[in-house]
Amino acid sequence: MALDVYAVCPCGSGKKLKFCCHGLEGSIEQVVRHQSAKQYKQALQLLNALDKKHPQSAWVKNLQAFTLMMDKRGPEAIGPLTKVLQVQPDNLYSISLFGLASFLGSGWKAGKTAIQRAFQRCSNEYPHIIYFLARSVAEFMGSVGSPLAHRQYLGLAMRLASEENRENVFMELIEFDGDTKIPYILRGSHDLVPVAGDEAFEKEVRKSAKLAFLGCNEAAGGLFAKLAETAETELAALSGDDAAKKRVAVASLWWNSGLCRAWDGDEKAAAEALHRSAKHSDEFEAAVEAETLAQTLGRRGDREHAHRVVQSTYKVKMVSKLLTLLDATPLFVRLPPPEGQAPDPRQPVATYRVLDKNPVIGSDSASYSLDTVPRVAAEIVVFASAAPGQQEAALAIIGIEGESFTDSLAKLEAAGGEEIEKLTAPGTGESISTNSVFEKEFLPLQYKRHFEASTPLGIIRRINRDNWSKFLTNDWPEMPLAALGGKTPKQAIGDDSVRVPLAAWLQQIDMYADRFGLPFDVPDERAKYSLPVATPRDVNEHTSVGTLSVLQFARLPFDKLSDQQLVAAFKRAALIQHKGSLRSLLLTIVERTSCHDQLDMARVYRFLSDLGSLLMETSEAIRWLDKERARTVSASEQFEHELDCDMRELRYRLDDPHDPACSNLLRRMWEHYGTKVPELRGYVTGIVNHYKVAAPWMTDGEAVGAITSGGVWTPESAAEKPAGENKLWLPGQS
Numbered sequence: 001m002a003l004d005v006y007a008v009c010p011c012g013s014g015k016k017l018k019f020c021c022h023g024l025e026g027s028i029e030q031v032v033r034h035q036s037a038k039q040y041k042q043a044l045q046l047l048n049a050l051d052k053k054h055p056q057s058a059w060v061k062n063l064q065a066f067t068l069m070m071d072k073r074g075p076e077a078i079g080p081l082t083k084v085l086q087v088q089p090d091n092l093y094s095i096s097l098f099g100l101a102s103f104l105g106s107g108w109k110a111g112k113t114a115i116q117r118a119f120q121r122c123s124n125e126y127p128h129i130i131y132f133l134a135r136s137v138a139e140f141m142g143s144v145g146s147p148l149a150h151r152q153y154l155g156l157a158m159r160l161a162s163e164e165n166r167e168n169v170f171m172e173l174i175e176f177d178g179d180t181k182i183p184y185i186l187r188g189s190h191d192l193v194p195v196a197g198d199e200a201f202e203k204e205v206r207k208s209a210k211l212a213f214l215g216c217n218e219a220a221g222g223l224f225a226k227l228a229e230t231a232e233t234e235l236a237a238l239s240g241d242d243a244a245k246k247r248v249a250v251a252s253l254w255w256n257s258g259l260c261r262a263w264d265g266d267e268k269a270a271a272e273a274l275h276r277s278a279k280h281s282d283e284f285e286a287a288v289e290a291e292t293l294a295q296t297l298g299r300r301g302d303r304e305h306a307h308r309v310v311q312s313t314y315k316v317k318m319v320s321k322l323l324t325l326l327d328a329t330p331l332f333v334r335l336p337p338p339e340g341q342a343p344d345p346r347q348p349v350a351t352y353r354v355l356d357k358n359p360v361i362g363s364d365s366a367s368y369s370l371d372t373v374p375r376v377a378a379e380i381v382v383f384a385s386a387a388p389g390q391q392e393a394a395l396a397i398i399g400i401e402g403e404s405f406t407d408s409l410a411k412l413e414a415a416g417g418e419e420i421e422k423l424t425a426p427g428t429g430e431s432i433s434t435n436s437v438f439e440k441e442f443l444p445l446q447y448k449r450h451f452e453a454s455t456p457l458g459i460i461r462r463i464n465r466d467n468w469s470k471f472l473t474n475d476w477p478e479m480p481l482a483a484l485g486g487k488t489p490k491q492a493i494g495d496d497s498v499r500v501p502l503a504a505w506l507q508q509i510d511m512y513a514d515r516f517g518l519p520f521d522v523p524d525e526r527a528k529y530s531l532p533v534a535t536p537r538d539v540n541e542h543t544s545v546g547t548l549s550v551l552q553f554a555r556l557p558f559d560k561l562s563d564q565q566l567v568a569a570f571k572r573a574a575l576i577q578h579k580g581s582l583r584s585l586l587l588t589i590v591e592r593t594s595c596h597d598q599l600d601m602a603r604v605y606r607f608l609s610d611l612g613s614l615l616m617e618t619s620e621a622i623r624w625l626d627k628e629r630a631r632t633v634s635a636s637e638q639f640e641h642e643l644d645c646d647m648r649e650l651r652y653r654l655d656d657p658h659d660p661a662c663s664n665l666l667r668r669m670w671e672h673y674g675t676k677v678p679e680l681r682g683y684v685t686g687i688v689n690h691y692k693v694a695a696p697w698m699t700d701g702e703a704v705g706a707i708t709s710g711g712v713w714t715p716e717s718a719a720e721k722p723a724g725e726n727k728l729w730l731p732g733q734s
């Protein structure tokens with residue numbers, strides 16, 4: 001290791017090597033060699049020996065800490081670092097390592113001071129360590145459900161990443177922005193806004209923004225809040241133009257404070273600040289955006305007021321005996337086992353649904369309605385015992401808390417009798433545990449409906465759609481909402497004091513609709529509640545459409561964008577997939593032929609046809625699909641292109657599997673493609689059997705099994721599921 005003795009010492013002291021750790025280079029070189037070979041034990045042995053000989057060396061202690069962290073012994077790294085910092089409180093190498101060690105050893109909250117100090121002071125000198133810290137914090141924020149903080153620390157990691165890591169972080173950011181399970185308002189970038197004022201004030205604003213830029217979001221959020229409080233006090237004494245100007249500053253400062261709080265992972269404080277921003281904002285759409293963000297974050301931070309999906313677990317004596325008992329219980333329906341799956345002891349041996357009435361049978365659409373289709377009050381999964389000492393035979397009953405779940409429990413206990421014995425959840429001692437939670441206002445949409453397996457998809461979708469319409473026209477308008485001061489949306493019509501929160505609530509519904517593929521037209525709904533028509537966003541040739549927030553993007557007048565901007569807008573929309581703005585953008589693109597050669601038009605048509613299908617407009621879906629069919633492709637791609645288009649048409653037409661157009665397609669699959677792609681015949685057979693489609697053209701004896709995993713389509717994937725994901729706990733499971 002040929003180090004210049006007049007260069008800064010690598011120990012972080014800030015002194016020149018010659019006057020600091022000169023003489024240790026040879027030994028350290030050996031340590032580094034072990035480190036690069038991942039021989040941490042050997043590296044630490046050497047370092048411990050060196051530390052005895054040179055107890056004053058910060059270099060040795062810092063490398064000890066670094067090696068301990070590499071060896072996943074983060075908490076132990078705090079010891080040597082504390083010793084260095086007592087003597088050299090400004091050793092930047094130690095400060096950066098101490099931030100990382102504190103995060104790994106004490107966690108985000110307890111390690112906050114050390115973590116923020118590392119972010120604030122070390123990103124220039126030790127970017128690789130701060131990069132690692134930012135990425136670790138980002139991962140933590142993702143795991144605790146703080147998406148804005150997750151994204152912000154990923155962005156910080158991206159800025160500090162070395163060439164080789166940058167691509168990775170970039171892909172993570174793209175994945176985040178395209179994750180449609182995250183409400184769209186939380187995806188994409190959110191920016192601090194400039195705040196005008198006198199020189200001293202602007203200096204403070206810049207200081208806060210700098211802190212946020214470095215990743216010290218708690219400090220930044222606090223400073224912005226302090227400035228906002230002061231400005232709010234000053235506002236009280238002002239009038240006219242001065243007051244109007246001050247009000248803009250107050251709204252901007254609270255907005256900035258709220259963003260920093262959210263980037264810090266403190267959703268509750270963020271929501272409070274953003275509510276205040278919304279209250280002071282003089283521009284309706286900006287206020288709605290701040291309020292929408294506030295509502296979304298507030299609800300995420302408020303798990304107590306969420307509605308629960310609960311679970312009770314029982315030990316089972318004899319599985320076969322229990323199944324006989326449950327099979328004989330009225331309104332307990334056993335689901336057919338998943339097709340084509342190998343037996344797996346981790347999978348349930350049986351799944352039952354507890355219904356509130358008998359299932360509807362047949363494919364006559366008229367007999368299906370919200371009143372006739374049964375609701376699923378609870379689901380019961382039965383597991384056989386695995387190997388001795390592992391999982392015992394057990395059952396879990398899961399449902400939405402409330403009367404129907406209590407009833408189902410009683411029915412199960414009466415039916416199971418001696419064969420089942422109630423267990424308590426580990427840790428809590430309670431017999432009922434929380435499986436997942438959802439926002440309580442969406443309760444009417446959470447109950448699953450039960451359909452027999454052969455029910456046409458179109459009927460299932462229609463019933464789900466009817467339930468959605470009922471929610472929009474009956475349930476929600478009559479719900480007293482905290483955001484409206486306890487008023488119902490209906491009562492809030494015409495009340496100016498709550499029109500911002502009411503408009504923001506419509507965005508909450510739009511986010512739900514967006515996630516579950518349900519139709520919702522924000523402008524229409526706004527009109528119903530006498531809310532203002534959204535003003536289009538100003539655009540000029542400099543507008544960067546790729547970095548706007550989702551709500552600002554949705555207000556873009558797409559027809560006024562240049563070709564180049566339109567191309568950028570498409571890229572962005574294809575990533576976020578906010579359905580509310582996607583369609584009008586796509587229609588603008590179809591009209592603007594001058595930009596077609598810069599775009600993947602197959603993708604444009606695909607989005608349009610998929611959107612049509614999602615909205616149950618089959619003929620619209622097929623109209624766009626035919627555009628794709630008409631596209632010229634090379635001879636070698638011809639077969640695949642045709643097959644792909646036909647497969648998609650089949651997917652759209654499966655809403656009504658008994659429609660002759662659908663069975664013609666199935667026949668074409670069987671006869672035309674089936675000879676070249678034999679797997680397709682298995683797929684067609686699966687659909688024909690599932691829906692009991694008449695298929696005289698299907699040759700006997702060739703029917704091969706059913707749709708299996710890896711198949712293109714399963715009926716469940718199209719049906720809407722409740723928000724909760726099951727986290728079952730079972731006895732004997734680790």
Ligand SMILES: [Zn+2]
Pocket residue numbers: 009010011012013017020021058059
């Ligand atoms: Zn040194």
